[in-house]
Amino acid sequence: MSKNNAKNKPPEEKKKKQNLRNEHVLRTMNFLHSAAHQAPTISTATNMNSSLVRLKEKHTARLTPDLKRGMCSKCKVVLVPGNTARVRIRNCRGGQFRVVTCVVCGLSKRYLVGEECLKIESSPLFGKT
Numbered sequence: 782m783s784k785n786n787a788k789n790k791p792p793e794e795k796k797k798k799q800n801l802r803n804e805h806v807l808r809t810m811n812f813l814h815s816a817a818h819q820a821p822t823i824s825t826a827t828n829m830n831s832s833l834v835r836l837k838e839k840h841t842a843r844l845t846p847d848l849k850r851g852m853c854s855k856c857k858v859v860l861v862p863g864n865t866a867r868v869r870i871r872n873c874r875g876g877q878f879r880v881v882t883c884v885v886c887g888l889s890k891r892y893l894v895g896e897e898c899l900k901i902e903s904s905p906l907f908g909k910t
Contacts, residue, residue: 814851
């Protein structure tokens with residue numbers, strides 16, 4: 782009998798529950814990210830970032846570009862320029878790129894810099910879930 786009542790709930794109540802769950806997940810992810818940046822050791826920060834990624838995958842949430850660019854996707858280390866990351870600006874055919882290299886594992890990522898990047902980020906499709 783209780784199963785039937787759960788199925789017949791109005792959509793507003795379902796949305797409220799889903800929003801509360803999403804809020805809690807986002808708050809937890811935000812806490813893990815800020816705690817990883819303040820962690821005393823690299824291994825502690827790596828564990829917190831690994832937990833953040835597991836939480837993201839479990840709840841099918843998306844990380845903002847700032848969060849994604851702030852950690853290495855291979856070894857989950859917090860990328861701090863001059864400490865755990867090397868940042869260079871390179872000119873290529875497509876424009877200027879910021880090349881971020883993880884000092885721990887050697888993975889490098891290229892991010893577009895300049896007016897082209899602003900055009901992409903201001904497009905209506907960028908950042909939509």
